[in-house]
Amino acid sequence: MIKKILIANRGEIAVRILRACKDLGIQTVAVHSTADADAMHVRLADESVCVGPPQPRESYLNIPAVISAACISGADAVHPGFGFLSENSTFAYMVEEHGLTFIGPKPEHIAMMGDKIMAKKTAARLGLRTIPGSDGSLSTLDKATKLADEIGYPLLIKAAAGGGGRGMKMAMTKDAFSEAYESVKREAGIAFGNDNVYLEKYLANPRHIEFQIIADKFGNVIHLGERDCSLQRRNQKIWEETPSSVLSSEFREDFGYKVAQAIGELQYLGVGTLEFLYEGGELYFIEMNTRIQVEHPISEMITGVDIVREQILAAAGNELSLSQYDVKFRGHAIECRINAENSETFLPSSGVIKNYHCPGGPGIRVDSALYDGCRVPPYYDSLIAKLIVHANDREQCLARMRRALREYVIEGIDTLIPLHLKLVENSDVIAGDYDIHFLERMLDPASHA
Numbered sequence: 001m002i003k004k005i006l007i008a009n010r011g012e013i014a015v016r017i018l019r020a021c022k023d024l025g026i027q028t029v030a031v032h033s034t035a036d037a038d039a040m041h042v043r044l045a046d047e048s049v050c051v052g053p054p055q056p057r058e059s060y061l062n063i064p065a066v067i068s069a070a071c072i073s074g075a076d077a078v079h080p081g082f083g084f085l086s087e088n089s090t091f092a093y094m095v096e097e098h099g100l101t102f103i104g105p106k107p108e109h110i111a112m113m114g115d116k117i118m119a120k121k122t123a124a125r126l127g128l129r130t131i132p133g134s135d136g137s138l139s140t141l142d143k144a145t146k147l148a149d150e151i152g153y154p155l156l157i158k159a160a161a162g163g164g165g166r167g168m169k170m171a172m173t174k175d176a177f178s179e180a181y182e183s184v185k186r187e188a189g190i191a192f193g194n195d196n197v198y199l200e201k202y203l204a205n206p207r208h209i210e211f212q213i214i215a216d217k218f219g220n221v222i223h224l225g226e227r228d229c230s231l232q233r234r235n236q237k238i239w240e241e242t243p244s245s246v247l248s249s250e251f252r253e254d255f256g257y258k259v260a261q262a263i264g265e266l267q268y269l270g271v272g273t274l275e276f277l278y279e280g281g282e283l284y285f286i287e288m289n290t291r292i293q294v295e296h297p298i299s300e301m302i303t304g305v306d307i308v309r310e311q312i313l314a315a316a317g318n319e320l321s322l323s324q325y326d327v328k329f330r331g332h333a334i335e336c337r338i339n340a341e342n343s344e345t346f347l348p349s350s351g352v353i354k355n356y357h358c359p360g361g362p363g364i365r366v367d368s369a370l371y372d373g374c375r376v377p378p379y380y381d382s383l384i385a386k387l388i389v390h391a392n393d394r395e396q397c398l399a400r401m402r403r404a405l406r407e408y409v410i411e412g413i414d415t416l417i418p419l420h421l422k423l424v425e426n427s428d429v430i431a432g433d434y435d436i437h438f439l440e441r442m443l444d445p446a447s448h449a
């Protein structure tokens with residue numbers, strides 16, 4: 001059994017992992033940059049190690065420093081959280097090479113799904129529908145242009161190594177193609193060190209729907225249903241909910257079974273999310289995330305399963321604590337991402353939190369690393385808190401979310417709370433009637449007229 005885990009992350013996800021470790025009686029080691037010496041994850045951990053200066057490259061992404069911290073502190077496992085090194089197969093491999101358990105899938109599965117071209121091919125082989133597009137990477141502009149004509153416009157040019165909403169561009173017409181193609185290729189080369197790109201038909205009004213799975217090393221795989229993450233800005237999720245208002249329980253059951261079967265065939269280990277776009281009654285695979293996701297708490301709220309706990313236990317070689325039959329979906333859950341950003345300009349905000357009051361009461365969960373007087377540094381992802389609400393049905397959930405958002409006080413920096421207050425009052429959102437472009441249309445009606 002694992003006795004001590006080094007958490008190679010910061011912020012709310014580091015705190016979330018710490019909590020799962022403490023519930024399991026596992027010792028914790030936090031790593032931090034010099035900018036995070038007073039951070040909540042450091043204060044709550046049993047031990048902490050400073051791994052470098054504020055810039056992520058020199059601290060949280062610094063593989064030798066993180067692995068040294070794990071070895072020096074006597075940890076026997078490393079949890080990568082999300083972002084940072086979580087989808088770096090070299091890191092996973094090196095952790096294992098040092099005799100430590102990597103809390104995640106095998107490095108080859110991380111590498112396979114980290115290459116979106118390979119991920120799509122694998123999904124197709126496993127019987128999942130994918131969005132029509134190029135079969136593999138495109139070597140020349142000439143070949144790409146011919147293929148683009150066959151696929152038809154509008155289409156997306158996507159980087160094989162893209163992620164986090166980066167590394168993709170739309171071409172509305174043939175005239176725009178070559179410039180968009182060259183620019184994605186160039187930017188992908190610089191940002192990801194891999195300039196492979198592929199083409200995909202652009203779906204006009206889909207919803208983003210993803211399935212959460214958990215697998216153990218004995219071949220047991222369960223799914224925890226779907227999450228609808230269609231409310232996005234610049235391809236980044238802002239609000240997530242489960243269940244999705246467009247899937248019936250029969251559809252969920254059949255499709256969840258199909259997804260779990262596919263993952264079983266892959267002999268995958270741990271938690272993962274298969275992402276799809278939903279249009280015309282069909283789900284089309286777009287990618288798989290081989291790590292815990294930001295929005296995992298909504299699935300926890302409606303199933304009662306502690307996903308991080310199961311993830312740790314699965315990595316330690318245990319069998320899943322429940323079967324698909326034991327998974328029961330109860331009520332509705334919504335998560336609002338509270339980013340340190342201005343709700344109108346979306347400019348990132350940093351500084352000292354002057355007054356902090358968390359909402360509470362029935363059905364409310366706040367995952368955050370904030371406290372009164374803490375500093376939100378400018379160097380990291382803007383996600384500072386997640387407000388998660390659970391209720392018996394969607395209507396009650398929306399009412400609770402409205403109440404909780406009004407109670408939430410975060411002073412000293414700008415946040416997305418005012419945007420979420422608008423969303424929760426919006427008649428289309430209330431009706432559950434939205435697609436992946438809804439939020440941008442709401443924010444800028446003129447450009448979508």
Ligand code: ADP
Pocket residue numbers: 131156162163164165166200201202203204206208232235236275277286287436
């Ligand atoms: P990332 O890894 O950067 O998150 P994804 O492939 O998961 O990239 O796509 C992110 C978002 O971009 C999706 O949730 C969706 O809103 C949009 N998107 C991706 N592929 C398509 C497509 N073929 N047509 C329309 N929108 C798409």
